[in-house]
Amino acid sequence: MKEQIEKAFIENFGRGTFITITTPARANLIGEHIDYQGGYVLPIGVDKFIFTCGRERKDKSIKLFSFNYNQYFETTTDEIRYQKEYPWANYILGVLVEFKKLGNPLPGIEIVIGGNIPVGSGLSSSAAVEISIAVLSQKITGIELEPIEVIKLARRAENEFVGVACGIMDQFSIYLSKKDNALLLNCKTLDYKYVPLRMEGHKFLLVDTKKERSLSSSVYNERVRSVNEAVNIIKKYENIEFLTDVKDIHFYRDKLPYETFKRALHIFEENHRVLESVMSIEKGDTDGFGELMYLSHESLKDLYEVSCEELDFIVGFSKNFKEVKGARLTGAGMGGCCLVLLEGSFIPYFISELTTLYQSAFSKKPEFYEIQPVDGAFYQNLLVSRLQSH
Template sequence: MAALVSTLNELLKKTVDAFKNEYGIDPEIAAIAPGRVNLIGEHTDYNEGFVFPMALPMVTIILGKKTDFNKCRILTLNERADKPLKVEFALPDADTPLQVSKPNWANYIKGVIHYFEGQKVGFDAVVLSNIPLGAGLSSSAALEVSMYTFLEGLTGHKTDSKQKALLCQKAEHMFAMVPCGLMDQLIAIYGEESCATLIDCRSLDITNTKIPESDCIFLIINSNVHHELASSEYSVRRQTCEEVAKKLKRKSLRDITLAELNKLNSSDAINDKAYRRARHVITENERTLQATKALKNNSLVEFGNLMNESHDSLSQDYEVSCEEIDLLVKLARESPGVYGSRMTGGGFGGCTVTLIEKLFVDSLIKKVQDCYTKRADFYIVNPSSGAHVVYLNKYV
């Protein structure tokens, strides 16, 4: 059966109890930011293209209180995080900036503190997340955005939402050393209940599109596979895309048509692998726009077909899928009631997302459990709201 996602009240109570036990005082505020699943539009964000994610009910909570000391004390309740699970460091100043160090999870927090536009203040905090790590559901961006939102709540300083996303992205680039796109931070801020969100990664225009009411749901299947080549291969593909755009004297693949790419390929100016990488991005941008229109027109069949085409392109042209993910997609597509299924996230493991009629969810889960030799986790998800602050009077 699909896992039940803990309610926000349950998570908040657990985090409050841990804070009181750790620090011996009551917390004041909590900042909450969601994970995300990308429905279509993969590896287009860093090519200034289009993406179409939705915010998840799985969240990261940072909860705590401002102190009079010039230091930050943070405890994570995520036992899968690298050790130690508790860190303490002094507030940065011009002479002593924050430094990247172990544990890695704290570097995301340090980066956000470093780039926060408001006053730096000392605090005690506890972090709790029910977003699976390494599953491609954007646990890192949820941590960054919840941290920035927590600092806003402590200080009263409010940063423009798009600038906030850019600063969180910069924190990941410079402190976690991950050259991520901007989709994950934007959806963690702009997510809206009942909606998926079309993001233009060049203009940063945001368009929330209501998901039509139907007998269908989105089912996430976590393969529990994470291949180590993911980060290095991500960088290789990004560089390849930039090189193809440069050959056509364009800023990014966003500005190139398939006809132009085919003409470049026929001149032998690029090799077959570069051609296929660029072809994925160009066609994926078009699929993403078509998928948005399909949802607006209540055409779930068309939306599902575009999901299938997206996965095939990611697997065959961009080559970021893997044997386990391809198997999960195949099992879903062979099952009754499925409109479409695809990998989601950066690839080389992680999760699939499937649009399926509610009536057939249990039979698909059983089929995967019978045929998939590794452990799979299942989540039925609805689009949820973006980052926000909760004042904790009723929890303490």
Template sequence: MQGPKTEELIRILNSLPQSQMAGSIRLFSAPGRINIIGEHVDYAGGIVLPAAIDFRISAAVRTNGTNLFRIYSLDYDSWKISETLQYDPIQTWSNYVLGVVSEAGKIGLPVPGFDLAFGGNIPQGAGLSSSAALEVVTAYSLSELFGWNLSKTKIALLGQSAENRFVGVNCGIMDQFVISVAKPESCISLDTETLEYEYISLEWKDCELVLIDSKVKHSLKDSEYNDRRKETESALEKLKKIRPTLTSLYHAEEEWLDESKELTPREMSRALHVIGERKRTHNVIRSLQKGDAIEVGKSLYSCHDSLSRLFEVSCPETDYIVDWMKGKGVMGARMIGGGFGGCVLVLDRIGRGSSLFSECNDAYSRKFGVSADIYPIKISEGVREER
């Protein structure tokens, strides 16, 4: 089964001048992702429950027998052709590919010239990790192309390294990891401190997940995302002065916050969110194992409230959608992703999504002057080669 837009990607690569040393075209794809619970804890050593969704980026890739990296974005209808690995402030989309190449070179992996054309249907700026999908599909396809034989865990770490060191977003490991290892109808319980994980079933009997895109576009590089990470890290360092054995903010206890006389109000709020998210995540794991969707929904609402009030990464538009859903008796809803816009994840009984969305969108459009989008989703598998 081929991913979206593969025929067009093949045509684009075939239109290039070809060296006699060029290899055959191979096709790969990687999914977007959602996170059920455990938001903004992946860089604090916490447990997260992400899953892949059936929106994907596809890539057509081949060796080209030269020293050039020839990269094409179908979405931007733009080429990036380069022999060097320098950050491009204009064609910023290319940095997710070049970053993988740069980080691979730093750990001794050979990267001869290649052609890569990519495109897909993951909405950009919606908090569904289109950038991580591009990093992972690049890392996986080059590993297969050049015989690196990297494990899925190392694929994820290479993608994260590209985003941290080349792109400049200090993200955690969650997005790249689940995009690498995901299975259909399952989320993973991932300990971001140890990288140990297990699959947990998401086969709802009479419930479904949908996404509502606020259409407020966010860029983590330009947002306060990095500031939030700095605040959690500084809170940890201050708490370690009174609890020297503390390894991560995720494992702190709420009463310890009052013991520290150094925490700023912002650091206190960020720590309260992380600690509360630990408790919510354990509750959701138990609820999923028991098939208790109602309890999962309650945790989603609680998570959103914490993200909005304590971590301050929501926005008026996503707050409005969540509040509207709660007022209509929807089982659960929360913003997902880095924040500052993007999508709301909604859990409700099967069959109500379209009618509820239509009613919600009418009110949303009147208030904000823009229409939201609804994305029915299925839980999908991770990065793969298309046959």
């Protein structure tokens, strides 16, 4: 697909020198809805990609073309504003605004962007776009930022320009993930380590429910408000910054509103599940890790209430087979994808049976992606030169 995006760039903006940036999707193995509460998460880079072609212009024009939406948008570096009619452009414009805020000169730019990350599937296509533009901006201007600055810049773009109160996991993992490894990230300290995936004979399969979900929907932001409310109440009793700092969440069962306590309990327990998962993976215990995946999903369904009928159907189906070790929603939930850990040889049968039953239940076909953990954008683009002639 990279060649298609490069061809589209030439068709829109002409031949000459331009840069192509490759940015992966991400899937979170476990640790859901806790990145914005300073928790541990365990994502991987996924072999679905955003490809971004761009080059500097002599004037102040910003010219953008979305390959997937077949839409063109134009503005100038002095007139960057939120675009209600072109939502895809906001993820690009937000990063350019943040790059400019750092005091960096922002030249005119022309960009073609596209890829094969399913939008709305929970694989963080938005963060992949943001990271790709942050990398492209550095390559075009020659201004190199530290990796953590790139990550924080991309997150600010989503928080402040796009208006989604996301944590830092998506941008971090998309930038710094490593092939054949998961990335254990402490979202409070931003300390991280790579965890080799010892899953002999087992594969990760993503099942796309084909139920669209919007991360910026009221449900996501309501959950963020709810856990922030819990933090503010608990601060009266102990010195914490996040719910993951709490010593024993059960102490607050009668001190928090019922719904708020449920949200807080998920975050407290999910944080511990991540660390248990790392121990299981390091021992090669796929059964143990799979069981933690199932527990994570039940918590997201019953306590955090961000699952849906389609996701629960896939997880319930998965539990029927000893060849399937675990399954859970990945991403924000409310639709999107289910992550399944299973024996590689069992994948064809699993896909065939689930497709038939799912189609009967929901009158639509799920999509399946057998995924491989890949390098993040930092490693993917190390050798990309500022000068590439086409």
